[in-house]
Amino acid sequence: MSERSIAEKQPMTDLERLRHSSAHVMATAILRLWPEAQFAAGPPVENGFYYDLQLDHRITTEDFPRIETEMKKVVAEDQLFERIPVSREQAFKLAEAGALGSLGPRNAPSKFKLDILQGIPAGEEITLYRNGDFTDLCAGPHIARTGGIGAFKLTGIASAYYKGNEKNPQLQRLYGTAFKSKAELDDYFVRLEEARKRDHRKLGRELGLFHIDEEVGAGLVLWTPKGAILRRELQGFISEELRKQGYTEVFTPHVAKLGLFRTSGHYPYYRESQFPPLIEPDSLRRLADEGCSCAALSNLLQEGEVDGFLLKPMNCPMHIKIYDSAQHSYRDLPIRLSEFGTVYRWEQSGELGGMTRVRGFTQDDGHIFCTEEQLAEELFRALDLGQRVLRALGLNDFRARLGLRDPDSAKYVGAAEQWGKAEDALRRAAEKVDLTFAEERGEAAFYGPKMDFVVKDVIGREWQLGTVQVDYNLPERFDLNYIASDNSPKRPIMIHRAPLGSLERLCGVLIEHFAGSFPVWLAPEQVRVLPISDKHLEYARKIEQLLAGAGVRTTVAASSDKIGAKIRLAQLEKVPYMLVLGAREEQAGEVAVRSRSHGDEGAVSAHEFVERVQKEIREKKID
């Protein structure tokens, strides 16, 4: 564990300390089995710990029992964790001798420890930690003795690049988790199991919300009828909010000429993350006749000597063209264009998953063209909208992240002065809407800084949903202008914003958030009418008609199942309301209400129930 010693920010919690010590115990165990293992970094992480190591033997899950057995021995030996401050020279000497991250001197130096040592600034204290024969370069802290580790388990093996850099060697990353007691460990796995039950990939299939088909392509989502209802409701919700905020809706095509994206800078700069260009049939034939190689074609495309079309990776260039299709007076600004725009990005195969990381997705996109003076107000409104829609959907547990550029990276465009202005404008707007945010370097868009709204999925992975981005750059590239009050042309500023981000990702997150039990307004099926027997089918149809007429999505369970089975099915399908109808209800003109979450609620008049459901839908009630 050494990365952390360099970047140590907050003191470790007791649990982190225990897990960090578990990483050392795991390393000790591994060295007893494979003395030649080279260790890199082994920090505690959110749900446990890991240690990165290099070893010719590929560790698999079959090795876990052996490693765990060895770890148990180390815990049983109740070794003391000893903190040893050393001089730089001593540390280097030990690393050279292979004695760091090891059980003693070896014939090969502890190369990663050596590298880490070199990164420790002069003057900073260097400490070792020793438990039993195992000595490691480590800033600590640790628990007192190995016996303090109550319960642990290895949870996975993965690969990771040394220091997270693709250019560095790949190491084996062995994950584990540890707790003070066996009960807490067991509880953790129970919770994990619960979380997996709400995984949107599982629920999406069970509830018939979406389908991803191998033959259609990885990362390309098919929205089934039920999923389409969910999506349409979300789109309707956003459309209404945007209309209130003075947006106008536009439509644009899914492909455009490559030249458009050259002007915007998306091509060839980000071509690795785009579907490859489409080439006109005539050009393609001519090039083929000339015996043009793929490599040559790629170059010709890059240099702009052959034109083609691109599946759009972003909507902004097209919205810009709409803005630029007419002359604008300062009196017209701000102009706010919105579109549910579907974009296509070539995500790496290993990154695809469910609805949260896909290759084609629809953004609730929008672009605001405004003056310098209007920027603050427009940012304020965009951030306010972003927060409000997430809260309306019950996603209260989000965090905001201000993405700043990394001054050392070349991937950003535009003048430093404009970046500074844009960053300040975002900060001020965030303060005004009372949004707490964390600033992160290297998280900006290539054209400007952005404020992202980030949520977590059931297994703790973070996903960016909404975003608000300031852009001085694209207006420049497309030479946009408006006529100012002094009759001179002036450059507008652009704001890119998508309060929900991608509808696919949002739906994935929402499925997990609600565990499939959507609030009534979002539920694909809002009410299921359950006649006790065929005798009451006619009355059931009447109630269905009543509800359908009132705009409530309703079906009738007309099967010959017993009522218990009908209820069970409706519960499993997470329909918010069930209406049980038998002779009693039919005679009284009532419906016996059963809610998904509260069970039998007794009979009310059909009319009363309709009003109740309508109210919940209208108010977007979350139960």
Place this chain on the structure above:
RNA sequence: GCCGGUGUAGCUCAGUGGUAGAGCAGCGCAUUCGUAAUGCGCGGGUCGUCGGUUCAAACCCGACCACCGGCUCCA
């Protein structure tokens, strides 16, 4: 893209070289029932794809595809 794992019926899974199985779902028939599973019967599989080893492959080997967990990436 990289490392590791997985891929058998619509779903969940069993099947370690000798003619593919269960439960649920589906279909048919019977049942007409009061708040989480009525009974009986029937159909359903190029065992991810392609190639190899073998007298014989779901099973062993290789490549590819997809998915899962990470890493890198994420305009």
